[in-house]
Each structure stands twice: as structure tokens, then as C-alpha cells.
Amino acid sequence: MAMIEAFCLISAILLLLYYYSASKLSYWRRLGVKGPKPLLFVGNYKDVFLGRIKTTDCITKAYHDFKDEQMVGIYNGHIPHLILRDLDLIKDVLIKDFTKFADRTIDATREVEPLSEEMFRLEPERWRPLRTKFSPLFTTGKLKEMFGKMTKCADQLDAFLEKESSRNESLEFRQLAARYTADTVGSCVFGVQVNALTQDYSEFHRMGIRALKTSFKMYLMDRLRDYPLLFKTFGPFLADDTTTEFFVRITTEGMKYRMENQNLSPDFVDVLTKIKLDPKGHGLAEVDDIFLAAQSFVFFLAGFENGSLTIAHALYELALFPEVQEKARAKIKEVLAKTNGEITYEGLKEMNYMYGVFAETLRKYPVIMWVSRTALTDYTFRGTKVTIPKGQQVFIPISTIQRDPDIYPNPDVFDPERFTDDKEKTRHPMTFIPFGDGPRNCIGLRFARNQILVALIKILSKYKIEVCEKTRLKYKIDPIHLFLCQPYDGIHLKVTKLEA
Numbered sequence: 001m002a003m004i005e006a007f008c009l010i011s012a013i014l015l016l017l018y019y020y021s022a023s024k025l026s027y028w029r030r031l032g033v034k035g036p037k038p039l040l041f042v043g044n045y046k047d048v049f050l051g052r053i054k055t056t057d058c059i060t061k062a063y064h065d066f067k068d069e070q071m072v073g074i075y076n077g078h079i080p081h082l083i084l085r086d087l088d089l090i091k092d093v094l095i096k097d098f099t100k101f102a103d104r105t106i107d108a109t110r111e112v113e114p115l116s117e118e119m120f121r122l123e124p125e126r127w128r129p130l131r132t133k134f135s136p137l138f139t140t141g142k143l144k145e146m147f148g149k150m151t152k153c154a155d156q157l158d159a160f161l162e163k164e165s166s167r168n169e170s171l172e173f174r175q176l177a178a179r180y181t182a183d184t185v186g187s188c189v190f191g192v193q194v195n196a197l198t199q200d201y202s203e204f205h206r207m208g209i210r211a212l213k214t215s216f217k218m219y220l221m222d223r224l225r226d227y228p229l230l231f232k233t234f235g236p237f238l239a240d241d242t243t244t245e246f247f248v249r250i251t252t253e254g255m256k257y258r259m260e261n262q263n264l265s266p267d268f269v270d271v272l273t274k275i276k277l278d279p280k281g282h283g284l285a286e287v288d289d290i291f292l293a294a295q296s297f298v299f300f301l302a303g304f305e306n307g308s309l310t311i312a313h314a315l316y317e318l319a320l321f322p323e324v325q326e327k328a329r330a331k332i333k334e335v336l337a338k339t340n341g342e343i344t345y346e347g348l349k350e351m352n353y354m355y356g357v358f359a360e361t362l363r364k365y366p367v368i369m370w371v372s373r374t375a376l377t378d379y380t381f382r383g384t385k386v387t388i389p390k391g392q393q394v395f396i397p398i399s400t401i402q403r404d405p406d407i408y409p410n411p412d413v414f415d416p417e418r419f420t421d422d423k424e425k426t427r428h429p430m431t432f433i434p435f436g437d438g439p440r441n442c443i444g445l446r447f448a449r450n451q452i453l454v455a456l457i458k459i460l461s462k463y464k465i466e467v468c469e470k471t472r473l474k475y476k477i478d479p480i481h482l483f484l485c486q487p488y489d490g491i492h493l494k495v496t497k498l499e500a
């Protein structure tokens with residue numbers, strides 16, 4: 001009798017679980033959105049959970065399998081994700097209807113990650129005043145002021161390369177470029193000398209590497225984030241206190257120095273100091289040093305990692321396509337000849353071909369492969385019968401769009417001429433969005449463009465970059481990171497100094 005009761009109980013539980021999962025997984029059908037058939041409990045993420053593919057691969061497959069649809073519904077376990085395919089609808093979400101999508105989908109959870117209350121993850125109420133305060137740091141005037149500091153860092157990069165290239169060994173360019181980006185963000189944004197190119201492992205540089213190092217721990221953190229209860233329970237065991245302590249220390253020291261030296265030129269730390277002294281006057285209810293350090297953390301990491309990856313990816317492609325490298329060098333020399341070899345702010349604007357190299361690199365390797373928004377109200381997509389409820393996560397698949405052969409024929413070919421003015425005009429603006437778009441796009445876009453171009457121009461004008469035995473001829477993406485496009489084991493290239 002007991003056996004029968006136990007059997008009935010287990011069957012009832014299994015049946016309930018089945019109906020629970022099946023009902024969760026009928027969400028998109030009920031909303032009239034097509035998508036790949038999900039599996040009970042894991043949705044469409046079985047292979048992602050098993051570590052066989054990345055989230056982007058799952059998004060890309062759904063995007064291509066549903067070519068005739070404007071949007072595709074998939075499931076991360078039971079969590080429904082909407083992938084937008086239609087470029088006009090993407091424009092609506094990012095720009096036209098931004099107020100209804102002003103939030104991202106990754107929440108800040110301070111009790112697990114103290115530095116998570118940074119601008120990228122903040123809800124609109126606290127994000128808006130910060131964006132207003134930080135945007136003036138990247139005006140044309142400010143960028144011109146920073147330009148001299150950037151070219152100084154490029155001179156140090158040159159000195160570093162000269163020494164390294166004489167050894168006749170291949171160099172790993174991702175780490176090498178990260179020294180330059182640590183120096184540029186340090187001096188231009190924080191007003192500190194990082195010395196990553198002149199010292200072995202300066203503290204800033206070391207902390208940047210530490211915060212972004214891909215590891216199984218980081219993979220677990222990323223996966224747990226989707227399940228708030230699990231994240232709050234297990235996350236604290238995985239968090240990194242050393243990075244937190246470092247960013248809190250340098251931010252508080254920087255602000256203290258500002259308060260004691262009132263006549264310094266306004267910069268990022270200056271804005272943080274003003275917010276600390278009068279949070280209400282800046283539209284924030286209250287702030288503490290951890291909240292302010294979180295802003296330093298995101299600005300430093302974004303400038304350090306995204307720039308260095310892009311420089312390394314560009315050099316990789318230029319080594320694989322030597323004729324493009326030669327053309328780029330010739331165009332650079334033409335412009336530099338007018339300024340006695342000096343890289344100038346005005347000269348940069350004349351280097352259209354190099355802009356093409358920069359843009360084509362970010363087309364093939366958008367560092368952030370997708371961006372997301374959360375609906376702040378129920379929302380009906382223009383010209384459709386689909387209404388998503390408040391809180392629905394919407395994904396914009398940047399890397400998939402930028403590698404779609406219907407938009408960019410032969411997407412694997414590195415061709416900077418895809419970005420001439422004439423050709424750009426023929427494409428929908430949402431086909432090239434490596435910096436996102438709309439009021440919540442990348443705040444450091446123009447800084448990043450200068451930072452990357454200055455380094456590339458300096459390197460190409462003086463050195464030849466080639467593939468070598470250690471170069472992976474077929475790019476392999478690091479499978480661990482959730483949304484960053486990082487090379488699996490670095491970018492190894494040969495570098496030779498050119499005759500003057």
C-alpha cells in the first residue's frame with residue numbers, strides 16, 4: 001500500500017513539474033512570437049548550460065533559423081528572451097521609444113558584488129543623473145585636451161615595442177595593448193600616471209587584468225545572475241574582494257586629493273567629488289564611497305578592456321590581410337607627412353581609410369556582442385500584434401547582425417572599404433551598432449575611437465605586423481565570457497621595425 005502511495009505521490013509531483021515547465025515554455029506561443037522549440041526545464045539553453053556553445057551562438061542560430069520573422073522568442077531555462085531581428089524595431093527600442101526601454105537587463109546586486117551599482121547596470125532613476133554629469137567629460141573640447149596625453153602614451157607604446165621587437169620573438173598583443181589602454185584611461189580619465197608601459201605590472205593594470213580574467217568562477221557568476229535567489233546565496237563565495245578594495249581606495253584617495261587641491265582641471269574624479277559633497281543637488285538621494293568607486297570601476301574597465309581588444313583584433317586582421325595593412329600604412333604616411341610625423345587631432349579626421357579599419361574591426365569583433373533592454377511598461381511593437389509585458393527582456397544581437405551575409409556580403413573578409421561614406425549611406429543605421437545606440441549608448445565612444453586610432457596609427461607607421469607560428473589563423477573566441485568577444489588564448493603576432 002505504502003509503495004502505491006509513494007508511486008502516486010511521485011507521479012503527481014512529476015506531472016505538476018511537467019505542467020509547470022510546459023506552461024512557462026508556452027509564453028511566446030501565447031504572445032504570438034515564433035521561436036525554436038524549447039526543451040522542458042532548460043528551454044533553448046541546454047548546450048549553453050553544458051558549456052558547449054556561448055549565449056551568442058544560441059542567439060545567432062535562432063536569428064538565422066527564423067529569417068522571415070521580425071523577432072524570435074527563446075528561453076534561457078524558463079526565462080523568456082526576445083531577440084529582435086527587424087532593424088526598424090531595434091531603432092524603436094534603442095532610440096524612438098527609449099523612455100519605455102531605459103533599463104538594461106543586468107541588475108546591480110550590491111550585497112554580492114559591491115561594485116555592481118555602476119552606470120551600466122543602474123536602473124533609470126540613478127542612471128540618468130550620472131549620465132548627465134559624465135557626458136560633458138567627452139565633449140570635443142575635452143577630447144582635444146586629452147589628445148596630447150594620448151599621443152604621449154602612444155610614444156611610450158612605441159618605445160616599448162622597439163625594445164620588444166628587437167628580441168625577434170612573437171608578441172601577445174591583447175596584453176600589450178592593455179598596457180597602453182590602462183595608461184590612456186589612467187591619464188585622460190582619472191588624471192593618474194598608471195605607467196603600465198614603463199613598469200612591469202603596475203597596480204592599475206594588474207587590477208584590470210584581475211577584474212576581467214575569464215575563469216570558471218566568473219562563468220558561474222554570470223550564469224547565476226539570472227536566478228536572484230541562487231545568486232544572493234552562492235554569489236558572495238565567488239566575489240573578488242581585492243578588486244573592490246582597490247577601486248574603493250583609489251577613488252577615495254582621488255576625491256580626497258581633489259578636495260584638498262581645489263584648482264585642478266575638471267575631470268572624472270572631480271565629478272565624483274562634486275556628487276559626494278552634494279548628492280541631492282546632483283539628483284541622487286544618497287551616495288557612499290562604494291557607489292562612487294563603482295563608477296570608477298566601470299569607466300576604467302570599459303576603457304581598458306574594450307580598447308585593448310579592439311586594437312589587438314585590428315592588428316590580427318591587418319596581419320592576415322597584408323595588402324590592407326600596406327594600404328593603411330600608405331594612407332597614414334600621406335597624412336603624417338603634413339605634420340612632420342606627428343599624430344594630430346585634425347590629422348585623425350583626414351584618415352578615412354583608418355576609420356574604415358577601426359569600423360571594420362568592430363563590425364567583425366564587436367567587443368560587446370549583444371545589448372539588452374527591459375520594457376518599463378507593456379509595449380506593442382509598431383506594425384505588429386505582439387505586446388510584451390512590463391519587465392520583458394529584449395536582446396539586440398549586435399554581432400549576429402554585423403556578420404549577417406545578407407547585410408555584409410562575405411562577412412569574414414576584412415574590408416575597410418565597407419565603411420566609405422557612400423557605402424554607409426546604403427545601409428540601415430542599425431546594421432552597425434558596436435557602441436549600441438540611443439540615449440544609453442556607449443558614453444566613451446569618441447574617446448575610444450581616438451584611443452584606438454592613435455595606437456594603430458603609431459604602430460602601423462613604424463612597424464610591420466605579420467602572422468607567425470603562434471598565430472591562430474582561424475579566430476577562436478573564449479567560450480567562457482557571456483557577452484564579450486575575447487580571443488581564446490590571446491593574439492600572437494610578429495612585429496618588425498620598418499626602416500625610417
Ligand code: HEM
Binds near residue numbers: 310371
Ligand atoms: C572599443 C571600445 C568600446 C566599445 C566597443 C564599447 C561598447 C559599448 C556598448 C555596446 C555599450 C552598451 C550600449 C547600449 O546598450 O546601447 C557601452 C556602454 C558603456 N560604455 Fe562603452 N565601449 C567602448 C569603450 C568605452 C570607453 C573608453 C568607456 C569609458 C571611458 C566606456 C564606457 C561605457 C559606459 C559607462 C557605458 C554605459 C553607458 C550607459 O549606460 O549610459 N566604453 N559600451
